[in-house]
Amino acid sequence: MGVDYYNILKVNRNANEEDLKKSYKRLAMRWHPDKNPDIKKREAEAKFKQISEAYDVLSDPQKRQIYDAYGEEALKSGNVPPPPRSGGATNFRFHPRDADDIFNEFFGGSDGVGGGGRGRGFGENFSRNPHADAAGQPPRKIPPVEKNLSFSLEELYSGSKRKMKISRIVPDVYGKPTTVEEILIIDIKPGWKKGTKITFPEKGNQDPGTIAGDLIFLVDEKPHAIYKRDGNNLLVNQKISLLDALTGKTLNLTTLDGRLLTISVTDIVKPGYEMVIENEGMPISKEPGKKGNLRIHFDVKFPSRLTTEQKSDLRRVLGRS
Template identity: 65%
Template sequence: MGVDYYNILKVSRNATMEDVKKSYKKLAMKWHPDKNAVDTKEAEAKFKQISEAYDVLSDPQKRQIYDLYGEEGLSSGLYPPPSSKDKDSGYGGERRGFKFSPRDAEDMFEEFFGGLDGGQGKRTGGGGRLKKAAVMEAKLPCSLEELYKGSRRKMKISRIVLDHSGKPITVQEVLAIHIKPGWKKGTKITFPEKGNHEPGAAPGDLIFVVDEKPHPTFKRDDNDLVINQKISLLDALTGKTVKITTLDERDLAVSVSDIVKPGHEIVIKNEGMPISKQPGKNGDLRIKFDVKFPSRLTAEQKSDLRRVLGRTTG
């Protein structure tokens, strides 16, 4: 039988375009992987199916072929829509038809939700625009470890909705957030229409804004990580191997062979924060050294130092 796109999208075979869009909007928001931290694989599979069904049923040509020949006929590329004519259809003859290739699910999602009425709100029945309620913003405090490795969080929110009679009531809901490696302070995660409702307005959006918690060891500088490493005067002069535990709990052994002066810095490439828009690439780890000088020296120690260090001057 092939794939039943109508069943996947939960609409009837005579559904209108508005029915198809409404159902896709509801199901895509429900099954988007970023909003399903518990079972990501199931969510990804359902999200892909929903997107493919919408791709077919929202396009009159694809839908016509699918209604006549099924999913197999659509993907075979053998059947043009019956209304097309060989000479002007662009299909190139009876045996060459429209071959269906599913679009990227995320691209469709961004196109659909990013372009809804220019972001200004829903259309009213009279053809005008219904203003959206005010945006709700909330901070999302994240540790440097979460921003390094990525994580999934569940956030409990309270918002105002209108009941069937139009009366405002407060409801609570748990939202799943997928924090991606490399996100920076100020990154915004938008949940369309998950904000407050207001009479005479479309539901507002809810936006979480990433905030970075201070870290006891590392400091972030854009995509780089900076660590201040104390070193004794003896080790600064004679060398040392420094052990640094990374944010994903690996141990780095850094050999210090050159003489370390106050303010000296060693750069370890690709050991900084992940770069979210360039998967597989990281910033650098910068180790800044703080040389610890002894608080006091005996006369004998001073004499020994003059004897040893005096030979290196000149």
């Protein structure tokens, strides 16, 4: 079989997608060239490339199927036996992915670990187009698939993880379309907004001789019974009686993370009055530790009618006798 990708990635042969990701993250951070002293630079680069190649093969259903059945040599050469009772050749061609591209999918950015400014690639093998064919022409990539994914305001406030089971169509060893299922982990960061894109590169459908399309999830917000979002702020409409508007009131609100927020209203509340509670809005995803504001808009409920005695009392109290 040649190279043992399972051993390189420290996983067993039944490893699922989540197992592969966990192991890759741990090993890639350990052997990333920017994380090692100069004396180990060459060794680290070679090890990092091995780890990336192992993840590339084992995380791709078609590549893994060929590797498991025929080994590394057949995978890389494309010399895969034709289907039984078929005289034709298979049209599989091995396209290794760039090690930096894989790393950046997990950790983001293109400036290396810790902002080291390494840029892309460690040499000639990493700087070429990883999908180019023998003539240097890249195959067509399938257009991306976009799907809406709804989250509660509580999930977008605190952050959450969600497992998604997807089905996609890819060519098997012989180029025949086959349906494969995978489990994707969607990691929602606190404060993400409606329209945020979560991209899983090459996790869409694939035709023979093409590159699989990307799968993109678009964040959507479910309506909330109390709060409405406005950018990084949260809005609340609060009805209040005329008596409370004039004499004051204590409000109790349950925040999106389950805290009890007690708010004392001491000012005279006029129609259209708004109270701003700083730092009680949505988390700001690009500024950890900071939040928007909570804005409470008051709707003063006036009585539908008053008795003669009540009108007289109001004139006396308000100084309009």
